[in-house]
Amino acid sequence: MKFSYQAEKLSVARRNLMLPHPTGEAASIAAAFHECHNAFHNIDREGLDDNSRQWVEKIEGLMGTNGLQDPNGVGTWHIKAEQLSVDEKRELSSAVNELAHWFDRAFWQDV
Template sequence: MSFSYAAEKFGSARLVLMLPHPLGVDQSIATAFFECRQGLDFFDRSLLDDSSSKWVVQLDQLMSTDGLEDPRQEGLFLIKARKLSIDDQFQLSNVVDELQSWFSRRRD
């Protein structure tokens, strides 16, 4: 997948993390997770440099749904979003912003 597509998805993620959150902060974070996942799913991670690789690792850790259950079928990203601390939310915003900028500078 191209740098442009990843930049577009991370741009969308960055926008939903901005105020206001009409459906609530948790839903905004879950939507940002979805956009980030789409931006990275088909991206060749061997194209990442040291900085961007570290940001992607941080993002993967923040988005990890390992061990979570979804008995009400709300969506694992929403459940994960509810578990983030304020520090995690701050880190997520920064990582998404850094990656969006990084991908944008390398657009095809």
């Protein structure tokens, strides 16, 4: 069952990035960040190919919250999501989609 957890989490992240955003765009992106974080936690990166590693690194870079302050308690991922440019949102969506497909294929090839 290699990558089944990652396939499921990235699928949920992808759904969070789809329109409409019932709780607002920033909240949806923050929820996608959470699912990606769960997918990447303790993942064996040696089992990834170059493309999937690059997508993981792209997503992690876009999720980065170093230096952010959260004085209102909304969450640093929410704050980060509000700060993303249109191009960064496009990059995030594309990387999550590609990576979700990659993990799904890897899972079904292993079954």
